[in-house]
Amino acid sequence: SIPSTDTKAQLDDITMSSLGGQKKTPLDAIVQGSTMQAMPTFSNVADKRAFMLEHMAHAFHVFARRGYSEGMAGHISLRDPEFPDKFWLNPLGVHFALLTPGDMALVNEQGEVIGGNKSRPVNAAGFLIHSAIHRARPDVVAACHCHSRFGKAWSAFGRPFEMLNGDAAMFYGDAQAVLTSYGGLVFEESLSDPVASALGLNGRGLIMQNHGLLTVGQSVDEAAYLFTLMERCCEIQLLVEAAAKDGLQKQCIDDATAKHTFETSSDSDSLYCEFQPEIQNEILLRRLKFGSESPGE
Template identity: 25%
Template sequence: MNAVMKPAAQAAMHPDEWKTRLELAACYRMFALLGWTEMIYNHITVRLPDSVTGGEKQFLINPFGLHYSEVTASNLLKIDLQGRKLDADNPWPVNPAGFTVHSAIHDGLPDAHCVMHTHTTNGLAVACTQGGLALNNFYSAQLHGMVAYHDFEGITVHADEAPRLLKNMGDKPVVILRNHGLLSWGRTLPLAFVRLWTLQRACDVQVAQAGLGPAIPVSEAVAIKTTHDSFQWDQKFGAGQDVFDALVRQVDRIDASYKN
């Protein structure tokens, strides 16, 4: 199936929607570039701006059945808070497990413009450990007070899990889903991305270090200072925008077809 948008339809689309579609499609290609894919599974979702929806809660999500490397701005699905398709011309289905967690976060946290979820090997390995994320490296030290945990309840297709998830998350912007994977959210897509990237790097280092013997712990005082000093969260440095833009340029050099 091919859901590439016709030029006339693109021209009729609100420019803020097309801008959001381009950013999200680029992010899917970044995940593919970084190896954060899980065949056709997992999701990155964004809420469309009120300028597009008139205040209604509408979202963009990847078409179920496509690899992240096949996602484009035009084949992204537009859905409502219940995961129902709003663009009837798009032939791709929605993964029923794909939006249960995401919708709960988008609906329950006003600043959750973007939600990302992965099943990376090292992220999942850390999620399976009793101790969770270890405070013993440069990256985990930048996440002090930012990490929540939610116990595994099986495949996320049941809406009744949402209240427990939100309670466990509180206002923490990164989540280790025990026995399952990693999740982040943010008021912008680049901020959600750099949060997830930092968590993933922390997990990578933790797994690599595990076979080398006891780790040198980072004190809580140093971790608090490190998180405070991390320019990745600072609006002055773009709160992830500079990192995101650099990766967009790399994706563009390799394959810019996500812009279709």
């Protein structure tokens, strides 16, 4: 069954005393004036799948522009909306910037490509990592893993980043986890299961020591936004650590404020909406460059 925790309950329905005691979601609370739509609903699963795969491709485009693509490394998985024991993966050896919805491959629990793009293989290590996460976390719809620059650098310390600002508070408490071992490329379940175990039932971001970062979400938009946020948090932590070497004193957010920030701004709907400007910008830039959203169309 899907994990049910106090943290999830707090994020799903928060009472905002400043709004006359009315129960508001974090997304409702941040909006002044007209409402903002979270992830749309669909009348049929085919339309929902098409939308999800389109946003999966957009996430890769954003990652490419930010420099997260590195050789054949890096992957995003997306649980299929109709068959929850199967998920979509990007094909091996295609640059993030070139991926389209039609490039994605649907894999089963054995790692066999059973739908979508069957012309290219998927990353074997990526399948094992994502398979372990999707098995352990039925609430996870999408997971992102890349070897981004600052994530790799900070992961060498094998410890979580601190609550230095509001962005870091999106990973407050057990929402941030650390895997303090590195066994090389993941080619067997004995190496992928510890990834899911380290993430835990409440984790949304995992620092993989000497490796990189991994994030999860209830949409690919949420998971992708959290990845960009986590990468930036690692960058800020490294900058602050360097400045502190000269005697400057760090001032972290106090625990109560970090907890409040987490509870009032990090629900799945809000994080989905946070990523939409990135997608809109990417679509416009690609249309200006290619005349369409993808090269070759």
